[in-house]
Amino acid sequence: MTRKTPSRATDKFDDDDYPAYTMGRAAEMIGTTPAFLRAVGEARLIAPLRSEGGHRRYSRYQLRIAARARELVDQCIPIEAACRIVLLEDELEESRRLNEELRRTAADPSRPPGP
Template sequence: MGRAAEIVGVTQVFLRNLDAAKLLTPQRSAGGHRRYSRYQLRLAARVRQLVDEGNPLEAACRIVILEDQLTEAQRINRELQHTIEEARGND
């Protein structure tokens, strides 16, 4: 956890707060240490940016969740558009 906090530029308490807010659920090592993925570290960095801009932690977490959902919806939309274009090409 200390290394993850260092990478993101936050405190360990900040990461624990993201865990408590259910934004991040890190894997646990055999010794019980939190292990964050690169994706989770990117989310934590984005939350930190939003908090630094003056947003409350809870609002920053919600913004990050909505941004992530939007990105996923856009990805699915692109895939569907590609599938439709392929289907039209086969007609």
């Protein structure tokens, strides 16, 4: 789940991994509570960065992951199981992406790997 970091300050607006949101704002955006965000952090689904003052900061990517966990919890799935499901879904998506990339490379060996 490593991504490129932006080269310029203005690129941060488009960077899904830039920790732009405070805990309160993040919770509001995904329709949950700060306690839920702490719980998914404790379950190691997401690891928010900390500001210089020690406050949690979340990226858009982390909010999408937390929102997916919230959908599962809303379907009466325990939070630990929901977090595991989200991690497995993310791994499956990455495996599919790599598989497709390998297929394209095998079909056209002159093509360099990558998106």
